[in-house]
Amino acid sequence: MRAPLSWLREFVDLPDDVGVVRDALDDLGLVVEGLDHVGEGLDHVVVVEVREIHPIEGADKIRRVLVDAGGDEPVEVVCGAWNFEVGDRVPLARVGAVLPGGFEIARRSMRGVTSNGMLCSSSELGLSGDHRGLMVLDPERATTPGEELRDALGLAPDTVFDLSVGANRPDAWSIRGVARDLAIRFERPLRDVTRRTPSAGEPTSVLAAAVIEAPELCGRLTVSVLRGVRVGPSPAWIARRLELAGMRPISNVVDASNMVMLELGQPTHPYDLDRVAGATLRVRRARPGETLETLDGVVRTLAQPGRGLGDTGEDVVIADGEDRVIGLAGIMGGADTEINDATTTVLLEAAHFDPMTIARSVKRHGLRSEASTRFERGVDPERALEAVGRFVALLAESCPDLEWAAAPLDVRGEVTPPSRVVLRPGEVTRQLGTEIDDDVARRLLEGLGFATETVEDGIAVTAPASRPDVRTGAAGRADVVEEVARLYGYRRLARRTPSWPTPGGMTERQVLRRRVRDALVGRGVLEAWTATLVSESHVRRTHPDARLIRVTNPLAEDEAVLRTSLIPGLLDAWARNVARGTGDVRLAELGVVFTHPDDAPGRTTRGGEGGLATLALPRETEHLTVVLGQRGDDARTAVALWRVLADRLRLEDVVVRAAVPPVGWHPTRSADLVDRASGALVGRVGEADPDVVTPLLGPAPASRVGLLEIDVDVLSDPVRTRRRPDGVVVPSRFPSASIDLAFVTPDGVPAADVAHALRGASDVVERVELFDVYRGVGIASGERSLAYGVRLSAPDRTLSEGDVTRAREALIAAGERLGARLR
């Protein structure tokens, strides 16, 4: 919201220092997001009268203009605007002027013509956003050529605050509302503005009618008849105010309506009385199938259920005496009854509508207006006629014969009554932790229009009608305490660091994640972060048949689906690095992947309006995925990396098991990682399918890419992924013996199974390690030789030759039980 300082000063005396006002606004929660200084940079800008306009030979965009700048000789300038004629008075920035924004005017020569300054548009002077042509001064305004523009227009330099007002401050969505907060902060009185009262004579009920058919959607409907209207431009000061506040002046009637809304927060809607059948306004629900052409020229179909949660399609409309819809209540009027140049009698609506209904209609129709923004938050129903009084006073400045018909119509619907809460003694202090005297709290609240009263169990506080956001009960007390805290000043509130007996800490899973990250970083891996929202084809690279989880409103079509794997994103990231010449890297990511609830049922949650329904949600699985793209990396590197990880995480026995991998993996160089005891699939290790990698690389040479993918959910579950016991073994002090055994083993018998059998063969076996695999001469096809180094040791003695021989026999027997023969 834009709040000009001069306008605020109409309501309250403020310090001269703009910085002080700005700090006060910030501290009151009316955050100053921007600050415009206007009316500066007008030195050496004067009013001139256009005397002659001449074409310039060879130029069709610019003309030579002679102007009277008050001196003896006319001044020659070159001008590219076309919206003026001889006799018009326009602003001239003389040579040496520095316009707002820092543009310095110098003498220039164009096509042999000297330009002694620049004729300006109003936007070039920082006076409004209007840059469509020169600023042509109102001929009715008395000006003298050569006069400073600032004096001619009565332009005082001003400051405009761009304020961000929270949804809990409906009362601050107006100049007066902001001024009231400042009045409390600076302890100055709040002034009122001039208003008119209705005239005597014929009552409005003879001239017009007002009906509320939907009292739960319309809290109040006032209808006034204004006669003696002459539609024309607004007085300059009104136009200027509107421009400073960011609105374009349109006509005196529309401008008065906008002024009142900005100033007091009450939207009003003027109709041309002669175009409203029966001069009747009735508020009702729209019926399905009804249409309305709104002022913006769009024909809207009403009462259609929307996509929003719980949106039944309810629209509140204004209908005329023939029950024809003439406006979307609180949002925008219809084109048919719009004010026009011929309007002489205005039917003025100032009403109160249900915020929630307006909000839903705004969303459904995609139509937000200054009025709806205020109705959505909640307008003070008690101030409707006050606003009309101000409207009449403003319009009367340009319509001297204006008359407000007696006894305006005023129909009441239902409005939630203002909340009343009782603050128990010391409640403010108890919530804020700062001693604030009850009297101080009461004074602050009363400044905002809250009524306070001492009652038996504390202080009863009743919110003003301008604060529909204040609730009842415990929530209402919090609302009231917030107002006290805000007006008292957050900066003055106490600070205390609390403590409690329970220690802080992380879950086992969080600790495990850190260890994983540390281990990977220790092996030269870079941690990446790839997109969660991807394209359909991205998903299809690893999940050709998965049901897609789509986002209904993606930013782009290739960011419309939730990822099912981290592999494609990491491969893309790696390939991008290859293309940039930085592809000699290993990339890893820890992140969530998603499975459609139809593919992985089980996750349900509370949902629907009111949280009354049960919804099936996608399963979220945390993956650790590593793409090994460093020179020389392949499936073996991935296996070795996994072993480092498993060792670091003290996993008991997760084995590499041959398996046909899913799409995206190299079919003959990939394997499952399975916990031997639980049988759980912990992850997968191998290489990316070359047919997936090669197209990513483009002109770069083909390369193997190792892959490791771990399901962190399984990994962090000690039942599915067994850890080594906490107890440690103190190594024997007696010398150990080492023996090497090579077994000819059928291809179908995993090396890990042989190792496992060897480990269990004798209690003197301390360690078993595969150190060589041989195929070739001397070994039949379908078999290979696996060579294991076995270390033997006993805790209480040096092993005898007999011990070693017995162990060796037991090891050979264990191998044979799996079909492995000593070579």
Added chain:
Amino acid sequence: MTGPLENLDAVVEELLDQLAAFTSVEELDAHEPVLAGRRSPLAALQKSLGGLDPEARRDAGARLQAARTRVEAAVEGHRRRLAAAERERRLEADRLDLGDVVAGAVPDTLRAGHPGLVARTQAELEDVFVAMGFRVAEGPEVESDWYNFEALNIPPAHPARGMWDTFYVDLGEPETVVLRTHTSPTQVHLMEAAVRDGSLPIHSVMPGRCYRRDTPDARHLAAFHQVEGLVVDRGITFADLAGVIETFTRAYFGTDVDTRLRPSYFPFTEPSAEFEITCQICRGAGCRTCSHTGWIELGGCGMLDPAVLEAVGIDPDEWSGFAFGFGIDRCAQMRHEIADMRALTENDARFLEQFS
């Protein structure tokens, strides 16, 4: 039948026989022009149709086209079969039993790795909060509208909904499922669980990834990370909230950093505040980054709204608490002066290698 196409069927059969004899894609590609291309007997027949009268030529042309289509389909089918077989052979030749990998035989170069900037920043923040007595909790990224909004006192059509640009997930009824726009729904899960287990009080922080439908620019990404803090205990006041914010910011940013709270609005806290810290660029002197105020906004906070407590079955007369939240990425951006946040998801090795 007589005429130029008399032997058409035989020609086609002959071509199909030739086709079947090719045993590699390469060979097939080399001979394709002879089978179905310009040098095919079918192309020669096409030329011979010139002498026919228009009607006969039309008929013959249609037959010839059908024959050509048949041959082309056969070529395509055969190419696919050959390619599949070749891939099969390649993969078979490539076969590696990963169970036989000898760990010591895998060469590796010694090189430093680097943790992700967000993960590292998150870990640093977690450490600060754990030292202050907070537990670290987590929650899902896809939530129902209920947890993301309604249980947090933001009913549908609430004007504050505009504060979050929401991605909706297409599952059943419109707008019932969202990508969480903040970590706050995890608060609700924690409070529900504490009520269920009778395990109040709560002192937790909840880091996590969130999403807003906001076109990415130098300062924002559509996906980002937040840390949320939640305390529910007896006798907790606004002073405790302000104290926790101050302690944490000093611990993370340095003891010379000051904090200030400013009134704000969040539907789930009352009173609400935004918290600002001394500008990290100018150390409070005023610069462009902080719009010459000396302060940088870090996050939002406030006392838990009694309506939020009541919605999960916690008695606001017995328990009170506060919540706060701020961006992890934003902390990282401030500390490392990252000019463009989009670098975070580009994963350029030269960027990633700068963190440790």
